[in-house]
Amino acid sequence: MPNVFDTLIERGYVAQCTNEQELRELFDKERVTFYIGFDPTADSLHAGHFIALMAMAHLQRAGHRPICLVGGGTGTVGDPSGRSDMRKMLTDEQIEHNCECFKKQMARFIDFSDGKAIMANNAEWLRELNYVDMLRDVGACFTVNRMLAAECYKNRWEKGLTFLEFNYMVMQAYDFLELNRRYGCKLQMGGDDQWSNIIAGVELNRRKNGTAVYGLTNKLLTKSDGKKMGKTAGGALWLDAEKTSPYEFYQYWRNVDDADVEKCLALLTFLPMEEVHRLGSLEGSAINEAKTVLAYEVTKIVHGEEEAKKAKAGAEQVFGGAGGAAEAMPEVAAAAGDKLLDVLTAGGVFASKGEGRRLIKQNGLTLGGEKVTDEGYVLADADFTGERAVVRKGKKKHYRLVKK
Structure with missing residues (x-):
């Protein structure tokens, strides 16, 4: 040994x-x-x-x-x-x-x-x-x-x-x-x-x-540029599912920089080093296979295999174009007649209404695949499919609106 x-x-x-x-x-x-x-x-x-x-x-x-x-x-x-x-x-x-x-x-x-x-x-x-x-x-x-x-x-x-x-x-x-x-x-x-x-x-x-x-x-957990890893827009990347959902946790590791994938696989999983080196050597679009493995393995260790599978399936639904009705997404309660900005701020998607307004002005918020351009947008029944709707914040953060 x-x-x-x-x-x-x-x-x-x-x-x-x-x-x-x-x-x-x-x-x-x-x-x-x-x-x-x-x-x-x-x-x-x-x-x-x-x-x-x-x-x-x-x-x-x-x-x-x-x-x-x-x-x-x-x-x-x-x-x-x-x-x-x-x-x-x-x-x-x-x-x-x-x-x-x-x-x-x-x-x-x-x-x-x-x-x-x-x-x-x-x-x-x-x-x-x-x-x-x-x-x-x-x-x-x-x-x-x-x-x-x-x-x-x-x-x-x-x-x-x-x-x-x-x-x-x-x-x-x-x-x-x-x-x-x-x-x-x-x-x-x-x-x-x-x-x-x-x-x-x-x-x-x-x-x-x-x-x-x-x-x-x-060694401290840092990115290839020397900055600390594990920080999100909302603060720390927590191991508690109530503070950082398994889906958000999975997405963080799925989206790490290409240069950091092999290091994270070595430090944060139990995969054999032969597999770590193989995955780390992938280039171009193939590196996404390594990122998916990294995200799944890390989420499995922290949150268990069942949550890791749900997070992976949820991500594949969203990014595979399957409409985004993913069980693993963080949920926010909403109803027709509610202002979208108010709902997302109350649900913790935005730290403040000011943050939400800035993102809307930058065309960074979508609802059901359509960009939201009006900061006063009011939700309608038509926005919900099967009592649910998907909001995307920026390029990578997805949330599920659940009808009250």
Whole structure:
């Protein structure tokens, strides 16, 4: 069986590693317990978390044990990494709710049966710490000079870094120390923007426990132009079907740039690399086969096979010219006599009426295949076929109007 480290490299996950050779040998010698932390800043995981969950799943499939750590404690502070301003403060109730949402979603990717994985919440130890004891026991292991050299703090220096956020690195490092003590955790993984925080945990374990532990970061999910992937006009690409429908989710991956298809197939599916390379080598219109496979496989992992089939069928109906009565499309309730702009704004198709008016002026809205040119257009019974009608926003977003 190949070393899982080689699998991670081949599929394009690995960005940085504290000691590659030692970690590779560790994967060969024993069942490694490792963790990734997820701060509950929202009530759903998003596409940026997806790559981390996939890396975690590959390690579990190779026989290693994941710890999914939800940040009930660190979430009260907020990670300054990659931020130009301070994160919004959440209430304890919001944090607890978001943690519970994360746990349900993680179970789609990670097998928690028979002790194969651990679900933990750092509120269990961080909220019980005595501040003075923490300063004496852990604070003495950190130098301010070194902390300020970290990218996550340097980027905030000009705009101002609160003392609250300054503590985040110490808290995350303490998580690694605690997980090592409790579960024998020897590896922390995370996005490449977490490198400074991960290094802090590795060093804290060495100083306090005298143990050799490791850090590994995965590449962030970016497009070929370097911009973050997983952003839509409405915001993040969520893994929760209530926030981003399976159809919209499918369509996002079906429409990625040609240059990003092979990378996404490698990172976000379990397809063998031979098939990934074959699909990635397709050119011209043939690349659409690869995009369809990508969209189906990713949607199947996140939402299940049934939803993936519905989304695929819905897309084929729309783009195959079959009228668009697709079960998988996001639905918006409407009735004859309603103003179309009001219906679509209330249904979340438009963030505001202003956005809708601009799109109509740009000829970017169609109803039943006909362009809508009047921002005051009122729906009529004739617009509905079988109690339904299809609206297209821009070139790729489709919605189904369902008659009330």
